[in-house]
Amino acid sequence: MGQLRAALGSRRRAVLLGTATAAAGAVGIGSVSPPRTDGGTDAPSDRGAPEPTTDPTLIAHRGFAGENPENTRAAARAATRENGPGRRADCIEIDVVPTADGDVAVFHDDDLAGRGGEGTGLTDTAGLVWETETETVTSAEVLRSGETVPLLGELLASIPPDVGVNIELKNPGSTSLRFGEKLTGEALDTQKAVWRPFVDRVVDIADGHDHEILFSSFYEAALAVVSERSTASVAPILGESIDAGIAIAEAYDADAVHPPAAMIRGTPFFDDARFGESDLVRTAQTHGWDVNVWTVDSWYQADRLLDAGVDGLIADYSTVIRE
Numbered sequence: 529m530g531q532l533r534a535a536l537g538s539r540r541r542a543v544l545l546g547t548a549t550a551a552a553g554a555v556g557i558g559s560v561s562p563p564r565t566d567g568g569t570d571a572p573s574d575r576g577a578p579e580p581t582t583d584p585t586l587i588a589h590r591g592f593a594g595e596n597p598e599n600t601r602a603a604a605r606a607a608t609r610e611n612g613p614g615r616r617a618d619c620i621e622i623d624v625v626p627t628a629d630g631d632v633a634v635f636h637d638d639d640l641a642g643r644g645g646e647g648t649g650l651t652d653t654a655g656l657v658w659e660t661e662t663e664t665v666t667s668a669e670v671l672r673s674g675e676t677v678p679l680l681g682e683l684l685a686s687i688p689p690d691v692g693v694n695i696e697l698k699n700p701g702s703t704s705l706r707f708g709e710k711l712t713g714e715a716l717d718t719q720k721a722v723w724r725p726f727v728d729r730v731v732d733i734a735d736g737h738d739h740e741i742l743f744s745s746f747y748e749a750a751l752a753v754v755s756e757r758s759t760a761s762v763a764p765i766l767g768e769s770i771d772a773g774i775a776i777a778e779a780y781d782a783d784a785v786h787p788p789a790a791m792i793r794g795t796p797f798f799d800d801a802r803f804g805e806s807d808l809v810r811t812a813q814t815h816g817w818d819v820n821v822w823t824v825d826s827w828y829q830a831d832r833l834l835d836a837g838v839d840g841l842i843a844d845y846s847t848v849i850r851e
Contacts, residue, residue: 577794578809578837584830585840586849587694588617589823590636594844597673599623599634601686607846608691614846619692619742621842624680626701626726627662632680632733638699640668640677651677658701680733689738694842696765697743697750700726708746708767710775719749727753734760744786748776755780763820766791770806777817784818786842789829792821794836797829809837824848 591603595613599622607617623636635657637643642650651668653660668677678686680695687693699705700723711719727750734741735758743754744763751762763784766773770791777785785808789797793807812819820840821833830841830848841848 578813581834581837581839584834584838584849585618585818585820586615586846587619587621587820587840587842588846589621589842589844590623591620592617592844592846594825595846597670597675599636599677599683600670600673600675601678601683602673602675604683604686608688612846615849615851617691617846619694619840620687621694621696621744622680622683623696623698624730625657625699626729627657627665628659629662630725630729631662631665632726632730633657633662633665634678634680634683635665636698640665658699680730681736684734684737684739687739691739692742693734693739694742694744694763695730695734697723697727697730697745697747697754700750705747706749708769708772709748710772710779711748716749716752719747720753723747723749723753728757731757731760734758742784744784748779751776751780751782763818765822766808768802770803770808774811777815782817784820784840785812786820786822789821789824789833792819792833792836792838795832797832813837 588607590598591600591607596603596606604620606612607620610616622634624632625635627633637650639654639656640651640660641654651670653664653668657665665677666679670677684693702722704722706719731754741760742763743751743760744765745751746765746767751764754760754762761783762780763782763786764773764776766785766787773785773787787808789795790799791803791808792798793809809819818839820842821838822842824830824833824841824843825845827848827850831850833841
């Protein structure tokens with residue numbers, strides 16, 4: 529299967545300690561951000577395309593959010609059952625944020641209502657998660673499914689130990705974060721201080737379970753604190769800048785990078801205006817990183833991305849890989 533499963537099953541990073549501290553230093557296919565060119569660090573145009581991937585890692589985005597009530601115990605169980613509508617997930621991707629009581633909730637948005645606009649909110653409750661007491665958060669019903677928002681330990685207990693878990697560090701309870709940036713010096717230290725109490729709690733909970741864990745985040749400081757506290761694998765989530773993502777991956781000895789499909793050269797989704805001559809898959813291969821792409825919701829996307837050599841698909845549906 530994909531390299532991620534090999535990494536999660538047998539490869540552990542060395543603790544970086546001072547190296548991580550001293551190291552230098554939710555955009556999808558249709559971004560509305562102004563175009564800009566970001567060439568990455570490895571952009572040879574005369575190389576052949578990477579080999580197609582024949583046995584990819586299937587990562588259930590929020591527990592296959594297109595099929596199940598996202599980030600719930602029911603989603604975790606459905607994504608990992610042996611006989612489902614599609615393929616069993618190799619890894620479950622979940623999001624974590626703190627409650628007002630300091631507990632770790634599995635939830636994607638800042639606000640419990642979430643998903644602004646008309647119609648049903650994400651839950652039947654409103655309010656910033658980190659300003660809401662745990663009892664209220666964990667009583668909120670998700671998408672009228674009968675499922676409620678779980679705590680991290682509860683959700684991990686719903687996932688078989690042979691399935692990996694990708695924990696995305698979403699927000700530590702702050703509106704003063706540095707999204708998608710490579711930071712240095714005092715700026716990095718300041719951000720690490722914001723993230724440290726929350727990351728410490730998340731790592732402690734994860735250490736109490738047998739799953740192989742991959743921590744991911746759009747925020748460098750979150751991964752920096754993980755690298756100081758744990759030997760678990762880390763992966764920067766790329767948004768606007770390939771260069772920043774590569775620099776963060778290098779700084780913390782990442783095992784993977786998580787780009788949007790728009791960053792994958794050789795596909796119909798590649799945004800040449802923004803990412804120029806970059807070849808992220810080639811660059812990742814030279815570093816030994818997996819490339820796990822978000823968010824895949826059709827077999828057409830999956831086929832094109834696998835043809836371009838990506839290792840894993842962070843998918844909303846269990847059926848995106850054609851057997």
